Amino acid sequence: MFIEIFFLFIMGLVLGSFANVCIYRMPRDMSVIKPASHCTNCNGFIKWYDNIPIISYLFLRGKCRNCGSKISFIYPAIEFLCGLLFVSMYFVFGFTYSLLPFCLLVFSLLVITAIDFEFQIIPDEFSFMLMIVGFVTSFFNPFLGDVFGQRILNSFIGFLAGGGSLFAVAVIGKWIFKKDAMGGGDIKLMAGVGAFVGWEKVLFAIFIASVFGSIVGIFLILLKKIIKRQEIAFGPYLALGSYLVLFLPSPNVIIGYLMVAEENFLAKYIFSNLQNF
Numbered sequence: 001m002f003i004e005i006f007f008l009f010i011m012g013l014v015l016g017s018f019a020n021v022c023i024y025r026m027p028r029d030m031s032v033i034k035p036a037s038h039c040t041n042c043n044g045f046i047k048w049y050d051n052i053p054i055i056s057y058l059f060l061r062g063k064c065r066n067c068g069s070k071i072s073f074i075y076p077a078i079e080f081l082c083g084l085l086f087v088s089m090y091f092v093f094g095f096t097y098s099l100l101p102f103c104l105l106v107f108s109l110l111v112i113t114a115i116d117f118e119f120q121i122i123p124d125e126f127s128f129m130l131m132i133v134g135f136v137t138s139f140f141n142p143f144l145g146d147v148f149g150q151r152i153l154n155s156f157i158g159f160l161a162g163g164g165s166l167f168a169v170a171v172i173g174k175w176i177f178k179k180d181a182m183g184g185g186d187i188k189l190m191a192g193v194g195a196f197v198g199w200e201k202v203l204f205a206i207f208i209a210s211v212f213g214s215i216v217g218i219f220l221i222l223l224k225k226i227i228k229r230q231e232i233a234f235g236p237y238l239a240l241g242s243y244l245v246l247f248l249p250s251p252n253v254i255i256g257y258l259m260v261a262e263e264n265f266l267a268k269y270i271f272s273n274l275q276n277f
């Protein structure tokens with residue numbers, strides 16, 4: 001178990017390094033492959049030994065070897081977080097086939113969160129990739145049922161539920177508020193997530209995102225710190241909700257549990273009253 005976790009953590013660190021490249025370059029319409037990593041201040045290329053996740057940052061004390069400008073703490077933080085996210089998937093799936101596609105999902109959620117937070121865009125590349133990978137790997141995805149055919153169907157239903165529900169919100173929101181209430185990026189993202197987790201979990205993820213989004217929104221209004229930009233990105237909340245549902249049981253299981261608890265409570269109440277009677 002330890003060796004698997006260690007391997008996943010290292011893989012997460014390395015891909016976290018690539019996540020930083022995506023986060024910086026994709027919203028700026030730059031290629032994520034070429035050119036090789038370079039300092040954003042002096043443009044000097046970064047040697048491989050200065051590009052080792054976290055270790056190089058610590059060794060260089062957060063400064064570019066060439067020009068000495070400060071390297072943001074965000075870079076090693078993203079690498080570390082990506083390592084942790086990958087390891088967390090081991091605790092959901094173990095060392096099974098689903099580990100790989102779901103590592104890709106959490107990697108995408110991490111990059112999307114960072115880009116949407118700063119630029120209010122969700123790159124289509126990620127959403128489309130999630131739709132395809134979610135659907136293609138659905139036949140061994142334990143979230144989507146027990147049987148081969150059922151899983152493929154559930155992946156497609158999840159895709160429709162995730163995209164369709166936010167599309168409905170967008171249409172109704174536009175009709176009521178006469179302006180865009182929901183971005184197309186959010187719709188495509190949740191269609192992709194739905195293909196991975198099925199309709200119950202994707203709707204649950206949207207619900208969690210709405211709750212967190214509302215809490216933070218109210219908090220910001222109370223603090224009168226509503227940011228000047230018109231739209232507040234919903235993507236980070238959707239990503240958070242999508243991540244959390246990987247660990248939570250499906251809503252019907254939770255409701256079922258609550259109903260059983262309720263019945264027990266009622267049974268006890270009736271019983272105690274009968275005794276009094």
Ligand SMILES: [Zn+2]
Pocket residue numbers: 039040041042043044064065066067068069
């Ligand atoms: Zn530099």
